[in-house]
Each structure stands twice: as C-alpha cells, then as structure tokens.
Amino acid sequence: MTAPTLTPGPAVKPAVKTRRGARLVRRTQASPTAYVFLAIVLVGSAFPLWWSYVIGSKDSAAIVQDPYSFIPGGHFLQNASTVITTIPFWKALGNSILVSGTVSVLVVLFSAMAGFAFAKLRFRGRSGLLVFVIATMAVPTQLGIVPLFIVMSKLGWIGSLWAVILPSAVSAFGVFWMTQYLHEALPDELIEASRVDGASTLRTFWSVALPAARPGAAMLGLFTFIATWTNFFWPFIILDPGNPTLPVALQQLQAAYFVDYSLVLNGVVLMALPLIVLFVFAGKQLVSGIMQGAVKG
Numbered sequence: 192m193t194a195p196t197l198t199p200g201p202a203v204k205p206a207v208k209t210r211r212g213a214r215l216v217r218r219t220q221a222s223p224t225a226y227v228f229l230a231i232v233l234v235g236s237a238f239p240l241w242w243s244y245v246i247g248s249k250d251s252a253a254i255v256q257d258p259y260s261f262i263p264g265g266h267f268l269q270n271a272s273t274v275i276t277t278i279p280f281w282k283a284l285g286n287s288i289l290v291s292g293t294v295s296v297l298v299v300l301f302s303a304m305a306g307f308a309f310a311k312l313r314f315r316g317r318s319g320l321l322v323f324v325i326a327t328m329a330v331p332t333q334l335g336i337v338p339l340f341i342v343m344s345k346l347g348w349i350g351s352l353w354a355v356i357l358p359s360a361v362s363a364f365g366v367f368w369m370t371q372y373l374h375e376a377l378p379d380e381l382i383e384a385s386r387v388d389g390a391s392t393l394r395t396f397w398s399v400a401l402p403a404a405r406p407g408a409a410m411l412g413l414f415t416f417i418a419t420w421t422n423f424f425w426p427f428i429i430l431d432p433g434n435p436t437l438p439v440a441l442q443q444l445q446a447a448y449f450v451d452y453s454l455v456l457n458g459v460v461l462m463a464l465p466l467i468v469l470f471v472f473a474g475k476q477l478v479s480g481i482m483q484g485a486v487k488g
Contacts, residue, residue, distance in 0.1 A: 247457030283440035306369025372407035
C-alpha cells in the first residue's frame with residue numbers, strides 16, 4: 192500500500208513574534224495608506240512652526256515683496272537678537288520655566304492623590320464627588336476670571352507669579368486621568384498586601400500607588416507643562432508688564448499701529464524651542480503613558 196502524497200498548500204507567512212521581557216509582542220505590518228495618512232498629519236502639524244521660522248528669518252521688506260515664499264531668509268539670528276533686547280526675554284523665560292514646572296509638579300501630585308482615593312478607596316459619596324469633579328471641566332474658564340481676580344486682589348497677589356501658579360495647581364482632567372489610570376494599573380492585591388504589612392494610607396500611596404502611576408503621571412506632567420507654558424489669557428490679566436511670562440512678553444512686540452510679523456513669529460519660534468527639546472527627551476515616556484492608560488490589562 193503506497194503512502195499518500197501530500198501536495199503543498201499556499202504558503203502562509205507566520206506572524207513574527209519577539210520576546211520583550213516576559214511578554215510576547217506580535218508585530219503587524221502597516222499598510223501604505225497608514226503611512227500616507229501619518230505623513231499628511233506630520234506635515235500639517237509641522238507646517239505652522241516651519242512657516243513661523245520662515246517669516247521669522249526675514250525682514251519686513253522681504254515679507255512684503257514675497258509673502259508666500261517657503262524659503263527661509265538669513266535674518267533669523269538678527270531678529271532673535273532684536274526680540275531678546277526689545278522685551279524682557281530672559282526674565283520671561285525664567286518665569287515661564289518656574290510657573291510651568293511648579294504647576295506641573297503640583298497638578299501631578301494632587302491628581303495622583305485624588306485619583307488614588309477615587310480609584311482604590313471606598314468612602315460614601317465617592318461616585319457623586321467624582322462626577323462633580325468631571326462636570327467642572329464643562330465650565331468655561333472665563334466665567335471665573337472676575338471672582339478670581341477679586342480674590343487675588345484681596346490677597347495682594349496682583350503681579351505676582353503665585354497668582355498664576357496656585358489657581359492652576361489642581362486640574363479636573365488630571366484627577367479624572369489618574370483615577371482611570373490607577374484603576375487599571377494598580378492591582379488591589381498590592382494595596383491589601385501593604386495594609387497587611389502595617390502601612391498607612393499615605394505610605395501605601397507613596398510607596399505603592401505613585402510608582403505604579405509613573406507613566407501616567409509623566410504624560411499628565413508633560414501635557415500640563417505645555418498648557419501652562421502656552422497660557423496667555425490669565426497671565427496677561429494678572430501679571431505686570433515688567434514681570435511677564437513668555438506669551439505675555441511676546442505680546443509687547445506688537446506696536447499700536449504697526450506689527451512686525453518677522454519679530455513676532457521669531458519670538459514664537461524661540462518660545463517653542465524649549466517644548467521641542469522637552470518632547471525630544473520625554474517623547475518615549477509620553478507614548479508609554481498614553482498607551483498604558485488606553486490599553487487594559
């Protein structure tokens with residue numbers, strides 16, 4: 192009796208798997224359409240910054256003669272020197288770093304504490320209080336400007352950086368984000384084990400919850416830093432012209448009857464450079480925080 196012959200079927204390309212730590216990661220090949228879409232998004236996102244650099248590297252005469260040229264000029268450093276000498280640039284830069292850094296640390300700390308309480312602690316009214324905190328995100332910021340200005344005036348903080356820092360020290364979005372993140376990232380077994388070992392609630396938060404929340408806290412800190420760095424409305428109202436942040440200082444480049452757009456957009460590029468450097472060094476942590484907060488398990 193002869194053995195049956197086997198005819199080869201269509202070749203099936205096996206899925207490529209790589210071991211990363213103890214987890215198996217399946218690699219999938221992206222389609223050309225995805226690359227085209229990502230390229231369009233990248234160009235559309237980078238174009239405003241490139242256009243600001245192009246205008247900021249020219250003089251006023253070149254802008255009038257050829258306003259739609261995408262080729263940079265040769266006056267960027269000269270315009271940057273003019274910007275730095277026209278406005279209190281270095282003082283504004285220091286104020287922006289101080290305000291953005293302090294607000295980011297406070298928002299991350301308070302949001303992580305509140306998120307830990309809402310996600311892992313059991314107390315009466317927890318759900319209603321969380322809904323109330325989330326609902327405050329629907330209230331426009333402009334509605335609280337007048338009473339907030341009155342409070343700062345009573346405290347004698349008009350023109351002080353504390354008037355910018357303290358009202359932004361707590362974020363409803365930050366509380367919501369850290370609540371959702373810790374709900375998935377922090378197992379209940381770790382909290383129970385720390386309580387069995389005799390740790391207090393504060394010790395459990397500091398030694399167990401905060402390390403588990405590090406990727407999500409990094410994402411929240413970066414977003415808060417960017418939002419505070421580019422904030423113009425409230426600092427413009429509360430700060431003095433001699434003690435501004437960078438967005439407020441750049442507003443001083445606009446004269447009453449004439450706006451030199453080469454200087455204004457040059458200042459915009461200078462203001463964006465620290466954020467670009469921040470993204471270069473913290474981009475991986477940002478992506479890790481977003482992915483771990485979006486994917487369960």
